[in-house]
Amino acid sequence: MDMNNYHTSVLLQEVIDNLDIKSGKKYIDATLGGGGHTREILKKGGDVLGIDVDGDAHIFVESENEKSSSLKGTLTRAVGNFERIDELAKANSYENVDGIVFDLGVSGHQFDTAERGFSFKSGPLDMRMSKALGVTAADLINGLTRNELVILFEKFGEEPFAKKIASAITGRRHIRLFHTTDDLADVIKRTVTHSGATHPATRVFQALRIAVNDEMNVLKSALPKALELLSSQGKIVVITFHSLEDRIVKRQFEEWQEKEFGKIITKKPITPTKEELQRNSRSRSAKLRVFEKK
Numbered sequence: 001m002d003m004n005n006y007h008t009s010v011l012l013q014e015v016i017d018n019l020d021i022k023s024g025k026k027y028i029d030a031t032l033g034g035g036g037h038t039r040e041i042l043k044k045g046g047d048v049l050g051i052d053v054d055g056d057a058h059i060f061v062e063s064e065n066e067k068s069s070s071l072k073g074t075l076t077r078a079v080g081n082f083e084r085i086d087e088l089a090k091a092n093s094y095e096n097v098d099g100i101v102f103d104l105g106v107s108g109h110q111f112d113t114a115e116r117g118f119s120f121k122s123g124p125l126d127m128r129m130s131k132a133l134g135v136t137a138a139d140l141i142n143g144l145t146r147n148e149l150v151i152l153f154e155k156f157g158e159e160p161f162a163k164k165i166a167s168a169i170t171g172r173r174h175i176r177l178f179h180t181t182d183d184l185a186d187v188i189k190r191t192v193t194h195s196g197a198t199h200p201a202t203r204v205f206q207a208l209r210i211a212v213n214d215e216m217n218v219l220k221s222a223l224p225k226a227l228e229l230l231s232s233q234g235k236i237v238v239i240t241f242h243s244l245e246d247r248i249v250k251r252q253f254e255e256w257q258e259k260e261f262g263k264i265i266t267k268k269p270i271t272p273t274k275e276e277l278q279r280n281s282r283s284r285s286a287k288l289r290v291f292e293k294k
């Protein structure tokens, strides 16, 4: 595991400012990752329950925090899916918390580790955030019908060439099944020859990752549970990285506001500064939204 460059936190200062960290208060980081957001909260004396479904994140954060003497708050870690944020919080006495942060998607470590199968670098077509999940990206690519692939690429990838790509995949798998990320990326690259800054397989890879990890449903079910865990004036901060996720968060916050559960703090989402974009190109599509409970 690359311990030096696990993940560069996105919108770090913006998360901390919006959570308004106070010493002795309790916070939940639902996506611990490399622990960047968590560490800032701990430095300011807040206590944190750090959740991540991926064991690698916990190993990294534990070893990193041992080296640091500037952490005033205490960290409790819980391995698990934030879909069960209610159970994990209860089991660790983290009910009535002052703030909850979700920083969605994959960490730099997950993306850069070819064996995890998230990137175009040659690796198994896997994409599971946790090995406990049963279905891999290869299972979907080799097992879904052409029509199911079209729906998947359109729905979760907003891919304009979904039909063309699905036909190329089903044609090729008659000859040989797909096992690796670069093999799939190459077939897509040969099928869609659009020019643009992003790799032509980006949308299909996004769709597969969302499906393998059931990301949309998990997010939809976690948000109301998170609201329930907040004390009055507690805040939920969510960073999303694509429009499908952002739409779920935006709509949920609007519904809560209509029901007078609290108020939306960010009329428009907060996005990275020019300086952050230059420093970390992966922050490119990040959007941060904040809701305050009544």
Ligand SMILES: C[S@@+](CC[C@H](N)C(=O)[O-])C[C@H]1O[C@@H](n2cnc3c(N)ncnc32)[C@H](O)[C@@H]1O
Residues within 6 Å of the ligand: 007, 008, 009, 010, 030, 031, 032, 033, 034, 035, 036, 037, 038, 051, 052, 053, 054, 057, 080, 081, 082, 083, 103, 104, 105, 106, 107, 108, 129, 218
């Ligand atoms: C973008 S990273 C978080 C980075 C972290 N905020 C930091 O500053 O280092 C997202 C993390 O969330 C985890 N994750 C994604 N979906 C999850 C889920 N449904 N439940 C728990 N963890 C999840 C991933 O394993 C990954 O480590």
